[in-house]
Amino acid sequence: MTDGGHLATTYRFRVTFSLTGSDDPDPGAPTQLGTGGFQECMGLESEMEVSEYPEGGRNDGVIQRVGRMKVAKLVLKRGMVVDGTGKVVPELWTWIAEVTSGVRPVRRYDGLVQLLDAGQQSVAVWSFRRALPAKVVGPQLNARTGEVAIEELTLAHEGLRMVTP
Known part of the structure; x- marks a missing residue:
């Protein structure tokens, strides 16, 4: 398929979760939640708060100060x-259930979001750091398609940066 004379590229996203070391409340907690394959990923964005400082005597502009x-x-x-064998892992759902039922301290996971090309190569x-499950929408089960998936998983986290693939 082409788009304006160019070959259209289809991308997918792979997400991996690793237990945040400093907050490990349970030595028996899974250090990995498995690897997720997703069709869409939104929220790869950050915004810097910038405050203006109007310096006295400077009429040609204002100083921009870095914020949070x-x-x-x-x-x-x-x-x-899924786990390494391709089976759906219950640990993700267990993590979500523990957070929502008030298990403390809360387990947090760091992770990677990888943009993959058609050959499954990381582009x-x-x-992201110290993620918490903020929202999950389960699958709409349909016996004709046989799909078992997460329709939507929202993660609140404490930091995002781009790293070298």
Whole structure:
């Protein structure tokens, strides 16, 4: 398929989760939640708060001061989290259930979002820190398609940066 004379490229996203070391509340907690493959990923964005300082006597502009960085929640759509054998892992759902039922301290996971090309090669990678499950929308089960997936997973996190693939 082409788009304006150029070959259209289809991308997918792979997400991996690793337990944040400093907050490990349970030595028996899984250090990995598996790897998720998703069709869409939104929220790879950050915004710097900038404050203006109007310096006295300077009439040609104002000084821009650096403020806090705000990051958007990651929203992963239409995917599934599996283990190394390709089976759906219950640990993700257990983590979500523990957070919502008040298990303390809360387990947090760091992770990577990898943009993959058609050959499953990593094109770009973003890392996020100390994620919490903010929202999950389960699959709409349909016996005709046989799909088992997460329709939408929203992660609140404390930092995002692009890393070398």
